[in-house]
Amino acid sequence: MAVESAMLSRIGLAGLAVMGQNLALNIAEKGFPISVYNRTVAKVDETVARAASEGGLPLFGHRSPQDFVLSISRPRSIVILVKAGAPVDQTIDTLSRYLEPGDAIIDGGNEWYENTERRIREASARGLLYLGMGVSGGEDGARNGPSLMPGGSHQAYDNIENILTRIAAQVDDGPCVTFVGEGGAGNFVKMVHNGIEYGDMQLISEAYDVLRIVGGLSNAELAETFAEWNRGELESFLIEITADIFGVRDEHGDGELVDKILDKTGMKGTGKWTVQQAAELSIAAPTIAASLDSRYLSGLKEEREAAAKTLEQAGISSADFATFRSVDKKRLIDDVRQALYASKICSYAQGMNLLKSKSAEKGWNLNLGELARIWKGGCIIRARFLDRIKKAYERNRGLANLIVDPEFAKEMVQRQAAWRRVVGLAIEAGISTPGMCASLAYFDTYRRARLPANLVQAQRDYFGAHTYERVDRPGSFHTEWSKIARQGRAGTGIRS
DSSP: OOOOOSSOBSEEEEOOSHHHHHHHHHHHHTTOOEEEEOSSHHHHHHHHHHHHHTTOOSEEEESSHHHHHHTBOSSOEEEEOOOSSHHHHHHHHHHHTTOOTTOEEEEOSOOOHHHHHHHHHHHHHTTOEEEEEEEESHHHHHHHOOEEEEEEOHHHHHHHHHHHHHHSOEETTEESBOOOBSTTHHHHHHHHHHHHHHHHHHHHHHHHHHHHHTSOOOHHHHHHHHHHHTTTTTOBHHHHHHHHHHTOBOTTSSSBGGGGSOSOOOOOSHHHHHHHHHHHTTOOOHHHHHHHHHHHHHTOHHHHHHHHHHHHHTTOOOOOGGGTSOOOHHHHHHHHHHHHHHHHHHHHHHHHHHHHHHHHHHTOOOOHHHHHHHTSSSSTTOBTTHHHHHHHHHHOTTOSOGGGSHHHHHHHHHHHHHHHHHHHHHHHHTOOOHHHHHHHHHHHHHTOSSOTHHHHHHHHHHHHOOOEEOSSSOSEEOOOHHHHHHHHHHHHTOOO
């Protein structure tokens, strides 16, 4: 039976799926009385029972939206954690009937930033405040300390800042929360965070594939390797859990569970949004795009199986790489470590440049160093080198690209030989490493003072009169390429 509070709560939370329950319990555990509500009453009772069993936490369940809203002290602050899109609008409409001017709604889901900006306008028309708050860290982070990325109304943030700073993950330089910016800034930052996460996970899977196929590492050796990497420059949540995964046995059969998992990767849309935004803003994000393409291709399981058979019959070799070339396993492991590190820096560089470009377009004035800081704890992409990314942007807030920060530039140069060896080995072995290849191509393209783009622009001018610029004089130019080429061929007797 849900328990009604005898006094007003400090904050409310609506939407009691896994994330909502855990965030509510986190808030209550920090000493803030919280009211909770869910359309399905069983979820309310379940959450209240958890609060009682986890230490008699000050969490109070309500069965009606009116009772829920009226149980919260003014100015009210209500977090909603429901599925993005229409369910958010429906929840807002339900709760707004009982809210009063000055009250605030905080959407903690993975929402499209333009939906948040629309809701900010609609809330303002009702006299309400609105925050779109990215929450990263999964269910464990929500319960024990997530990374929080709130954006929208600064007043709404001020009203609950003392709560957010207590429930967020804590790192050496403070809680992993900051007011990100106005409008949909919080949701946009969370979206890019997830895009970087896509790239990170893809790169780790490629490192695994190269070590497994080229190096012939067993799951036990992979677990040991990733655990060792997690004690060095690659220390991160994703590397840590990868080491754990390789050690989990299959309870339904022999061997490790990872080998029994179907090779199809799911997705919820934020990676796709990130790539779409990069395209719209003309920001190169090839590592993130490659990770998205890899997920699409993974979904073609039946087609891939059929293609493997057809191409094998056509003569392509499916032999294990280790059977036809001797590999120094120790050197390969070190090379892959360096390739993974360098590739990850490129992925983060792409994400940061996307944030910088959107910030300039929207006037959000995003502090990239501060965003790197709040990602140091609680979130899925938390990693040791985020502190160094933070310091890079502190040294130069206008930094054009992480790759040209003096410290990162030196590291990229030091690792490029190993990086090229790994990509070369993978290509020779027929192992797809789209993320590492995309990162290396990004690095090689960005570092070149002159690219073959001059030829592409000449082609555009040839067939479409798009004009071109010259390196030796100012202005735009157009050449009658076809006419001159015909005249040249006529003079030499050459026919096209």
